[in-house]
Amino acid sequence: MHISAPHIYGSALEALELHAGSSQSFLNLGSGTGYFSCMVANILGPHAAHVAVEINARTIQYAQESLKQWQSANPDITLPPIEMIHGNALQVDNEQGEALTGFDRIYIGATLPRCKLDRIAQLLKPGGILVGPGKSYIVFLMPKEKWISPEFVVVLCLLFMLLFMLLFMLLFMPSS
């Protein structure tokens, strides 16, 4: 096994804006050797939720074994449990587990069709960050915070209408 482009991981880690020692949830799609997952787990610390999905059974077995080796070589560092799932990144069920509430951070290590990005972005929490390979480097997708709810828009419209009516009355209604 080899890591083909380790320099990418520096940029990807930066782009993910991980909060060290937090309870951020992280999803690694195409987790391969588990190398990147280990780096993320090391930064996030023991309270984070971490799911790694890999399509190749042998690779995931390798990742699990090296994670164990790494952990026994570094007993003083407590990594969060990394849930390593053998499966297709394109079929992550958003009705189950951590995906139900969404992930704070998603990294796409696998080459996935661009047209599937929207579906994957749905696995993000509002304000979450998704980092994945772009044409030449890395793309960042940051869905906007959903702070404007439909109810908020209705209330805002009603307020504007009220204000408009008041202004209209003040300007055009004859004063007695």
Ligand SMILES: C[S@@+](CC[C@H](N)C(=O)[O-])C[C@H]1O[C@@H](n2cnc3c(N)ncnc32)[C@H](O)[C@@H]1O
């Ligand atoms: C470039 S490697 C990722 C390396 C990884 N970041 C690491 O730290 O070792 C891409 C991985 O994505 C996996 N992959 C490709 N398509 C996938 C899919 N649809 N679902 C899950 N994994 C996939 C490949 O088997 C491969 O291990």
